[in-house]
Amino acid sequence: MTPSPWPNPLIEQRADPFILRHGDGYYFIASVPEYDRLEIRYATDIEKLPAAQPVVVWRKPQSGPMSQLIWAPELHHIDGRWYIYFAAAATKTLDALNMFQHRMFALECADADPLTGHWIEKGQVVTPWDTFALDATTFHHQGRQWYLWAQKAPDIPGNSNIYLAELENPWTLKGDPVMLSRPEFEWECRGFLVNEGPAVVTHGNRLFISYSASATDENYCMGLLWIDMEACPLNPANWHKSPQPVFTTNWENRQFGPGHNSFTTTRDGRDVLVFHARNYTEIEGDPLYDPNRHTRVQLFEWDKQGMPQFGTPQPEHD
Template structure:
């Protein structure tokens, strides 16, 4: 399936809901099916289109579909221009809401920009709930420091509004996060074994793209930076022998029977040699089962 930034959510109705960056970056498509393998040819609908002009008119990237507080939400990034300024694109983050039971046929309402503490390139938002609180995790450029994007965390007042202070979770600091570009992006959350795990992706979107890992105890104050830990090495990276290059921008789901955790990610079938990687639409969605070690940490292995 030719979709970068793949997001899969298994709902209580037994359906898997799938979305991702559509080549051309002009629309948001949602698919659903009762099994993961059926998503490729499953029921689908284009639920939102880029505006003719203005802030939500260009480069519609990395949508995610969530069911929060009884309604459907799609979080995505969009820009008002395709131009690069000061080393980055001009994306901001937005939210859509659907109160209908079926998000493929329901009415989607624009809830506007999700505003953070400062205005700059921002994208790849995800949400999770824990202990009665709703959290928002995203990637954003800090104009005051070098680099393309860092990871941030905030509590939410409602599914489209942040509240209180935001904290910086991670900044590109290791060599494997800084190849081509200084990037931490594409966060995804899974809560298991008493811990909150956040995977993310680093480096340029070519064969150097790979996944890192953050974690905190689920009983800790997540809004304190000292609650969080960071792996020094990537946890999922290119497999030349299996022809999976630049794996990353993942999401998590479970098997049909709910017994296995499944990693959803995109990867390229070959190295991008001469073109700008973002202009090469060969990042395909993949799914594979992963396990947990005796300490309760994910073991992703290598792309298969």
């Protein structure tokens, strides 16, 4: 593997990291330890993001459906406007299934600069089920805009599965969703039955979806789905799933629970894996409230068959 040129960690205490390369630079957004706001950083290069001043573009209200536990935001630019997708709950209380009560929401900014522009709440992104939902992302493919997310299905055991639907507009689904993946392998079911945090990358004649599985401690890891670029993404039979995880805890390097990733590229076109991981396993209490899932970035490559080779989480270094 090619050594990555950035310090590890890149940004401390930022989980669920998302880096968008757009225009002349890079935008960074992630969950903050307080789970109470959305903030964006901008820099002309990835290595400058840690020193970039975070700009708070939205704070949670004191009450209502978006008033608790703001999770996993992503920043996207669609048809000349900016959008932030995030998950939020009305309460920190668990429901009858012992799960958090998150739903997915969207913000829109029509101004050129998302750091200084005016953000408007577009409300909940409604799906066919009123259940735990989170980790939305979006991508353009085959001339259409798609919405990809994780949600609890009423009739399937576990916390969440991966779903895909076309978008009518950036905050409204079009047509019925299809399930692309559910926790089925042992490595997806450690602690909790989880498929979440999907991210999209294309290479050659394939579109890939990485996702995260299992509990958010050292068992957290990444899986992989893929489809031919010309195949219909709404037909689950067209998708392939790796029977093995593709990015996992490395005890030698002391990198634990790597996951909830996104993808970006360097200025010279090299592919970058963006993810979070801890450097210890001794977590007191709920791992969710441990703030030390740090943002990490490293280069990855492709093999001769056109499959991604993520390697292993690298040890910490300056």
